[in-house]
Amino acid sequence: MPNLQWQKSSFSGGSGSGECVELAAISAGGVVLLRESDDADTILAARPDACRALLAQIKRGRLGSLSPRR
Template sequence: MAQPLDWQKSSFSGGAAGNECVELAQSDRTLLLRESDDSSRVLPVTPDGLAALLARIRASHA
């Protein structure tokens, strides 16, 4: 039986209800991303892939 995932909310979560945020969990060597308001859609990424994604987001907002 698979262990339940421990989803962590982003420290930048917004919205009055607190449900407009990104959540992150780890499954083996894969990181899983999902949006709180649609938890059925999960994006698997590697740590390097997530680092690249975050770098591109930061660069586009600089």
């Protein structure tokens, strides 16, 4: 994978907890990558339109609690 420039979400908390969502874009193919900073090896890849739809649902509060099951 190329050297990616990850950008922290402006909605992530600034409390120093280290938990935030980060995004990176790969120009070839227009893929958007998402990861959570405390699990940086797990990366979700999505097309820009799918990423926009996911973010729109999150902003509307339609996904409920999305805590991971471990």
